[in-house]
Amino acid sequence: MPGFNAEKDPDIFVMKTYENSYILLTPGPLSTSPTVREAMLRDWCTWDDDYNLGIVTPIREILVNIATKSADEYTTVLMQGSGTFSVEATLGSVIPQNGKVLVLVNGAYGKRMAKIASYLNISHAVLDSGETSWPDIEAVRKALANDPAITHVAMVHNETTTGMLNPVDVIGAEVKKSGKIFIVDAMSSFGGIPMDLADLGIDFLISSANKCIQGVPGFGFVIARRDKLARCQGQARSLSLDLYDQWNTMETGKGKWRFTSPTHTVRAFHQALQELKEEGGVRARNARYAQNHKILVKGMERLGFETLLPAEMQSPIITAFYSPTSPEYRFADFYAKLKTNGFVIYPGKVSVADTFRIGTIGHVFPNDFERLIEVMEHVHAKTCLCI
Ligand SMILES: *Cc1c(COP(=O)(O)O)cnc(C)c1O
Numbered sequence: 001m002p003g004f005n006a007e008k009d010p011d012i013f014v015m016k017t018y019e020n021s022y023i024l025l026t027p028g029p030l031s032t033s034p035t036v037r038e039a040m041l042r043d044w045c046t047w048d049d050d051y052n053l054g055i056v057t058p059i060r061e062i063l064v065n066i067a068t069k070s071a072d073e074y075t076t077v078l079m080q081g082s083g084t085f086s087v088e089a090t091l092g093s094v095i096p097q098n099g100k101v102l103v104l105v106n107g108a109y110g111k112r113m114a115k116i117a118s119y120l121n122i123s124h125a126v127l128d129s130g131e132t133s134w135p136d137i138e139a140v141r142k143a144l145a146n147d148p149a150i151t152h153v154a155m156v157h158n159e160t161t162t163g164m165l166n167p168v169d170v171i172g173a174e175v176k177k178s179g180k181i182f183i184v185d186a187m188s189s190f191g192g193i194p195m196d197l198a199d200l201g202i203d204f205l206i207s208s209a210n211k212c213i214q215g216v217p218g219f220g221f222v223i224a225r226r227d228k229l230a231r232c233q234g235q236a237r238s239l240s241l242d243l244y245d246q247w248n249t250m251e252t253g254k255g256k257w258r259f260t261s262p263t264h265t266v267r268a269f270h271q272a273l274q275e276l277k278e279e280g281g282v283r284a285r286n287a288r289y290a291q292n293h294k295i296l297v298k299g300m301e302r303l304g305f306e307t308l309l310p311a312e313m314q315s316p317i318i319t320a321f322y323s324p325t326s327p328e329y330r331f332a333d334f335y336a337k338l339k340t341n342g343f344v345i346y347p348g349k350v351s352v353a354d355t356f357r358i359g360t361i362g363h364v365f366p367n368d369f370e371r372l373i374e375v376m377e378h379v380h381a382k383t384c385l386c387i
Contacts, residue, residue, distance in 0.1 A: 022342045023364055025372070027160060027188050027318050028210040029217050030362030032272070036215060039271035040264040051263060052255030055270050060250065062273050066191065066282060067205065067223045070198040075226045077247040078219055080262060083187045083208035085241060086220030088116050090183060090204050091154065093236040093243035094228070095122050099151040101183070102127065102143055104135040104171065107161030108349050109185055113154050120237045125150065131159075131350045132309060134167055137174060144178040152181045158189035158315045161349045162308055163357070165193070165315035172201035181228060187211055187220075188317050192289050192361055194282050203228045209265060212285065212317070212361055215272040218265030289316040292360035292369050299373030300358075303380055308355050317361050318346070323354040331356060334379065341375040 023031045044051040060076040068074055079086045095101055100123040103114045117124035127143060129135045144150060153175045157168050168184055175182040183204045192212030197205055203225045209215035222243060229247055236242035249258045279285055293316035300321060308320035323329060331347055338345055348355030
């Protein structure tokens with residue numbers, strides 16, 4: 001664009017060039033702020049101090065401080081790839097050859113951890129409580145007592161399949177009592193739900209750039225108990241996903257990544273962390289998400305929709321609704337109509353029922369959900385999706 005100056009003309013820049021034609025109610029990627037997207041518009045050298053000391057190091061420090069009051073005991077590793085790469089890096093690097101992991105499953109992401117263990121030939125046991133139930137604490141206790149080979153326990157915090165918020169506190173206490181290492185996939189909750197890793201007994205927590213911190217996709221991160229990670233040298237089952245080596249390089253190289261880092265994404269993430277702080281931190285963000293969720297559920301219930309989960313299991317992150325039962329209903333049509341009106345939703349992912357999902361995280365606000373309900377009412381009446 002000749003003669004175009006983003007700094008002089010920010011409105012034209014955002015409105016004409018980069019405005020989204022719809023918002024993403026899909027966690028994630030999710031809707032990001034124009035300023036987060038704008039932060040990507042310059043290039044960075046992957047090994048220069050401007051990048052490593054100016055961007056990467058502060059990110060690592062901020063993440064630990066968001067994660068716990070006991071920041072001295074924890075450290076952060078950033079890892080290229082989507083969130084799953086960081087889950088795989090963690091399972092593949094922290095469980096030794098003679099270790100065994102107990103995986104608690106109640107949805108697709110718990111299942112994925114078990115699948116990663118299979119791929120990597122990691123000895124594992126699975127406790128599946130079904131997609132609409134919390135893990136059975138008695139069964140966990142029994143498994144830990146009866147199988148001394150188990151060294152690690154892994155579970156998902158917010159199971160994005162359904163929006164179920166799992167009781168990591170109760171399970172964490174049990175895992176600590178038995179002296180095992182606790183790995184939590186908090187991909188879709190970290191930054192959006194207040195938690196303290198030390199209080200919860202979490203040794204390794206995994207999340208990614210494009211969820212509640214509201215960055216763009218491209219990397220994940222692991223917040224680890226420093227002493228536990230320090231013991232993982234030489235255990236990795238993959239070179240590029242060696243969590244220990246990545247950490248060691250970042251520590252000794254002061255923010256250096258082993259291989260090409262997603263520089264623009266990392267810069268955007270740094271901006272997203274500033275914006276989390278400006279919003280008032282995790283508590284304030286959680287309050288906004290809770291408000292989004294409340295408006296969504298109240299409005300949808302008024303229109304006759306029903307949530308898959310009871311309120312006490314439900315997170316404010318994503319909500320699964322039963323699909324309309326009318327014979328005219330097709331998810332693809334429903335999706336397309338909402339998209340035309342500026343909203344992109346998620347298909348269902350559970351096997352027990354026909355559902356669709358609506359996310360309430362990202363750069364989205366209560367008035368967006370009020371608008372969504374108005375549109376939904378219209379779409380609902382027009383297509384006779386009477387349920
Ligand atoms: C998003 C998500 C992941 C990672 O998914 P990617 O597509 O690899 O980013 C893992 N676990 C949970 C619970 C998630 O919500």
